[in-house]
Amino acid sequence: MNPIDLETQIHSPNVSEGESNLSQRRSRWNSLLGSKTQEAVSRDANSFIHQSVSSPCMSAIKKAEGIWLEDYDGRRYMDFHGNNVHHIGYGHPELKAAITQQMNELPFAPRRFCCDVATELAEKIVGIVPGNLNKVLFTTGGSDAVETALKIARIATGRFKTLSFWDSFHGAGFGASSVGGEQLFRMGRIGPLLTGTEHVPSFDAYRNPFGIDHSRETPRDEEVGDVVANLIRFTLQKEGDVAAVIAEPNRAVPYLPPKGFWKQVRHACNEAGALLIFDEIPTGLGKTGQMFACDHDDVVPDILVIGKALGGGILPIAATVCRSNLDVCGDYAVGHYTHEKNPVTCRAALTTIEIIEKEGLVENAAIVGKWALERMNDMMDRHTSIGDVRGRGFLMGIDLVQDRESKEPATDLAEEVFYRCLENGLSFKISMGSVLTLYPSLVTSQSQMEQALDTIEAAIDVASP
Numbered sequence: 151m152n153p154i155d156l157e158t159q160i161h162s163p164n165v166s167e168g169e170s171n172l173s174q175r176r177s178r179w180n181s182l183l184g185s186k187t188q189e190a191v192s193r194d195a196n197s198f199i200h201q202s203v204s205s206p207c208m209s210a211i212k213k214a215e216g217i218w219l220e221d222y223d224g225r226r227y228m229d230f231h232g233n234n235v236h237h238i239g240y241g242h243p244e245l246k247a248a249i250t251q252q253m254n255e256l257p258f259a260p261r262r263f264c265c266d267v268a269t270e271l272a273e274k275i276v277g278i279v280p281g282n283l284n285k286v287l288f289t290t291g292g293s294d295a296v297e298t299a300l301k302i303a304r305i306a307t308g309r310f311k312t313l314s315f316w317d318s319f320h321g322a323g324f325g326a327s328s329v330g331g332e333q334l335f336r337m338g339r340i341g342p343l344l345t346g347t348e349h350v351p352s353f354d355a356y357r358n359p360f361g362i363d364h365s366r367e368t369p370r371d372e373e374v375g376d377v378v379a380n381l382i383r384f385t386l387q388k389e390g391d392v393a394a395v396i397a398e399p400n401r402a403v404p405y406l407p408p409k410g411f412w413k414q415v416r417h418a419c420n421e422a423g424a425l426l427i428f429d430e431i432p433t434g435l436g437k438t439g440q441m442f443a444c445d446h447d448d449v450v451p452d453i454l455v456i457g458k459a460l461g462g463g464i465l466p467i468a469a470t471v472c473r474s475n476l477d478v479c480g481d482y483a484v485g486h487y488t489h490e491k492n493p494v495t496c497r498a499a500l501t502t503i504e505i506i507e508k509e510g511l512v513e514n515a516a517i518v519g520k521w522a523l524e525r526m527n528d529m530m531d532r533h534t535s536i537g538d539v540r541g542r543g544f545l546m547g548i549d550l551v552q553d554r555e556s557k558e559p560a561t562d563l564a565e566e567v568f569y570r571c572l573e574n575g576l577s578f579k580i581s582m583g584s585v586l587t588l589y590p591s592l593v594t595s596q597s598q599m600e601q602a603l604d605t606i607e608a609a610i611d612v613a614s615p
C-alpha cells in the first residue's frame with residue numbers, strides 16, 4: 151500500500167470493530183443530546199487524544215447505578231455493554247462500603263511488603279478457578295496481565311512464538327496487540343509488533359473462511375471446529391517451537407466454541423509442548439453462566455487471565471493465574487507493577503467475588519441468558535435481516551446481514567439500529583461491524599432483558615430495508 155492509501159485508510163471511518171465516531175449518524179445523534187451533555191462531550195473531545203471507538207465520545211455520564219447510566223440532562227440508558235466490568239451492577243453498596251473501610255485501614259502496600267487482603271484474594275481466586283491453577287500475580291489492567299502470561303510462557307518453555315486467532319482482542323499493549331488479531335490495534339504505523347506471533351482463523355462457523363456452508367438449519371459448527379483444531383495442531387507441529395496458544399475460550403464477539411474443540415486443542419498443545427493460555431478477561435466471573443467460560447468445555451488451561459469485572463466496576467485490577475510448576479520466574483521481574491498488591495483494589499476484587507457468589511449472579515446469567523437466546527431465536531424467525539443469533543449466559547450477539555444467503559455484514563443497518571436503541575434508552579456495542587453485542591450486567595432481571603430485546607426488535611423493525 152502506498153503512503154497516500156495508508157493515509158486514506160487511517161483517516162476514513164473504520165467499522166471493523168463498532169460504530170464509527172466520525173459517521174453522519176454520530177453527528178446527528180450528538181445533536182439530539184441535551185445541552186449539558188453536548189458541552190461535556192465537546193470538552194472531552196478538546197482535551198483527549200482522539201482515537202477510534204473512544205474520544206470523541208457518543209455521550210457523557212453523570213451517574214452509573216445498577217444497570218443504569220444517566221447523562222448530564224437526565225437521559226437514562228440500560229447499559230448492555232459496561233465494558234464487561236459491571237457484573238455486580240454499578241456502585242454496589244456493599245462494595246463501596248468495603249472499599250471505604252479498606253482505605254481507612256490500609257490504603258497502600260509498597261512493593262516488597264505483602265498484606266493480608268492481597269493474599270486472601272489470591273487464595274480466593276485459586277479456590278474458584280478450574281483445575282490445579284494455584285499461583286497468582288496481579289496487574290492493574292488486562293493487557294498487562296496478558297503480557298505477564300506471555301512472559302511466563304517464554305521463561306517456562308524457553309520458546310517465544312505464540313499462536314492465536316485472527317480478529318481476537320487481548321489488549322492494547324504492544325505484546326497484547328501482537329497476539330491479538332484485530333486490525334484497529336495492529337494496522338499501519340502502529341507496527342512493527344512482536345515477531346513469532348502466528349495466527350489462524352477462529353472457530354466461528356457462521357462466516358468461516360473454509361467454505362463450509364453453515365446455517366441455523368444446517369449447523370456445521372463441529373466440522374469447522376475440527377478444521378481449526380487441525381490447523382492449530384498442524385501449525386504447532388510445523389513451527390515445532392511455539393511457547394503458547396493464547397485465546398478467549400468463548401470469543402467475546404460472541405462466538406461459541408464448537409463441542410469438543412478445546413479438548414482437541416488441549417491435546418495438540420500437550421503433544422507440541424506448547425502451553426494453553428485462556429484470556430477470560432471479559433468472560434470470567436460468571437458472564438457465560440458458569441464461573442469461567444472454559445468450565446463449559448471442561449478444559450483447564452496452563453495459564454488463566456482474568457480482569458475487568460474483578461474490580462467490581464469501580465477499581466482496575468486483573469490477574470494471571472498459573473500452575474505451580476510454572477512458578478519459574480524467580481530470577482526475573484515479569485509483572486513489576488506499582489499496584490501489584492494494592493490493598494484497596496484487592497479488597498474490591500475479593501468483595502466482588504463474594505457478592506457474585508452470595509447473590510447467585512452466575513446462575514442468574516445462565517437462566518435469564520437461556521431465556522434471552524430463545525427470544526432472540528424468535529426474533530430471527532420474524533426478521534430476515536438477522537442472519538444469526540448466538541449466546542451463552544449474558545454474552546450475546548445478534549448478527550445483522552444484508553441477506554441470509556451472502557451473509558454480507560449489514561454495517562449500515564447495525565449502526566442505524568444502534569442509534570435508535572440509544573434514543574430509546576439502551577446502550578450496547580457493535581462488534582465486527584454488524585454484530586449487536588449484548589453484555590448485560592449479571593444483575594439484569596428477565597423483565598429488564600425483555601425490555602431491552604423489545605427495544606432492539608422495534609429498532610430492527612423500523613430500520614430494516
Ligand SMILES: Cc1ncc(COP(=O)(O)O)c(C=O)c1O
Binds near residue numbers: 319322431432457
Ligand atoms: C479478551 C480481552 N483481553 C484483554 C483485554 C484488555 O483488558 P484491559 O482493557 O483491562 O487492558 C480485553 C478488554 O477489552 C479483552 O476483551
